[in-house]
Amino acid sequence: MKRVIQLIILLLTISVTGQNTxxxxxKIIDTKSGSVLIEKTIVVSGNKIVxxxxxxxxxxxxxxxxxxxxxxxVMPGLIDMHVHIEGETSPTRYLETFTKNEADVAFxxxxxxxxTLLSGFTTVRDLGGSGVNVALRDAIxxxxxxxxxxxxxxxxxxxxxxxxxxxxxxxxxxxxxxxxADGVINSVEDARKAVRQxxxxxxxxxxxxATGGVLSVAKNGANAQFTQEEVNEIVKIxxxxxxxxxxxxxxxxxxKRAVIAGVQTIEHGSFMDKEVATLMKQNNxxxxxxxxxxxxxxxxxxxxxxxxxxxxxxxxxTMAVLDETIKMVISEGVPIAFGTDAGVFPHGENAKExxxxxxxxxxxxxxxxSATITxxxxxxxxxxxxxxxxxxxxxxxxxxxxxxxxxxTMENVTFVMKEGKVYKSEL
Numbered sequence: 001m002k003r004v005i006q007l008i009i010l011l012l013t014i015s016v017t018g019q020n021t022x023x024x025x026x027k028i029i030d031t032k033s034g035s036v037l038i039e040k041t042i043v044v045s046g047n048k049i050v051x052x053x054x055x056x057x058x059x060x061x062x063x064x065x066x067x068x069x070x071x072x073x074v075m076p077g078l079i080d081m082h083v084h085i086e087g088e089t090s091p092t093r094y095l096e097t098f099t100k101n102e103a104d105v106a107f108x109x110x111x112x113x114x115x116t117l118l119s120g121f122t123t124v125r126d127l128g129g130s131g132v133n134v135a136l137r138d139a140i141x142x143x144x145x146x147x148x149x150x151x152x153x154x155x156x157x158x159x160x161x162x163x164x165x166x167x168x169x170x171x172x173x174x175x176x177x178x179x180x181a182d183g184v185i186n187s188v189e190d191a192r193k194a195v196r197q198x199x200x201x202x203x204x205x206x207x208x209x210a211t212g213g214v215l216s217v218a219k220n221g222a223n224a225q226f227t228q229e230e231v232n233e234i235v236k237i238x239x240x241x242x243x244x245x246x247x248x249x250x251x252x253x254x255x256k257r258a259v260i261a262g263v264q265t266i267e268h269g270s271f272m273d274k275e276v277a278t279l280m281k282q283n284n285x286x287x288x289x290x291x292x293x294x295x296x297x298x299x300x301x302x303x304x305x306x307x308x309x310x311x312x313x314x315x316x317x318t319m320a321v322l323d324e325t326i327k328m329v330i331s332e333g334v335p336i337a338f339g340t341d342a343g344v345f346p347h348g349e350n351a352k353e354x355x356x357x358x359x360x361x362x363x364x365x366x367x368x369x370s371a372t373i374t375x376x377x378x379x380x381x382x383x384x385x386x387x388x389x390x391x392x393x394x395x396x397x398x399x400x401x402x403x404x405x406x407x408x409t410m411e412n413v414t415f416v417m418k419e420g421k422v423y424k425s426e427l
Contacts, residue, residue: 019063029075044394047419077122077395079375084343086129113147115348120413122395123149128156134202153207155183162225163209169217195237210247211254221314222251231261277332286337291356293341338371394420
């Protein structure tokens, strides 16, 4: 009887919408329940999933498209909560600040966006760039260029000399004195202005650099860089403007201030301790581990002149504690969201994060859920993204093997659909 009802609903859908796409799926990962469904048909009409039917069913019109995924494992489009889509790592990355025009950055970002989408990431959260990220978001949304759905922080907010100060490392006559319009603050008043400027510039959320950073051209990679009052004001004003706050943070004190203020996520969290872990659980604050970035930076640091000399001690110090921090985070049950820091390593390799998470101790299912239902919830899209479910946006990807048994298969996505449109099909 259930199958008959499904077919009746399907026929009614066809009669209303015309062309439909039928995905014959050997396996589907139900990210909500954690189960693996067998032999299902996903029916897509327009940009939505309209039906999930038992077995392999087909439409009755010549316009209908059938896609054979019977040998694949299918799941929702993946979500990366931490990328920098305007550029990526290279030995000349720091020099490019002086040699690339905005148009150069824009063309690079467009190529990166396409590469990211083809790797299975249909949604990303961009955590800081020059503002090109806002234009790229809009261009993708209007289908002028292919790429993932972008939620962007526009320009990250830091303090003078802090991790997000765009003039770090420059000679004095070039440093100037950047202020709130440039994302640099030094008071509660500055904090208020900087958040409102991000809103004016088109940001979807706010990113702050609550501590020093490993890859900035500055000596300290972990010191707290905002007063409690400053970060409180940032979170308060962001909330008033309908935005959440993501906090880059390596050191304990900066993390504490950010969590107490009410940020949504802590990015990296390298020197987190049990006190901060407890605070995060109490405040429902999520850690975004970005393991891919750490692994890549550690390797590249071995290459002479790949990074400026001031950065190398910070890499050594951070990587020395990272494994133990992750073990503590897992044992304490800190809430986790999937994010990679792509740009610190080459874009398109985002899925390596799954393998690193599993190697660290999380289960394959947990890692997949963190990149789907968890991240959809944090983006306020839990009723539209993160699940293969009727009524949800048709962001769908497939891999050759069951990732619950072999997580490395996530690094070779062979099918990508975003909003009902197929962008990749290696079947």
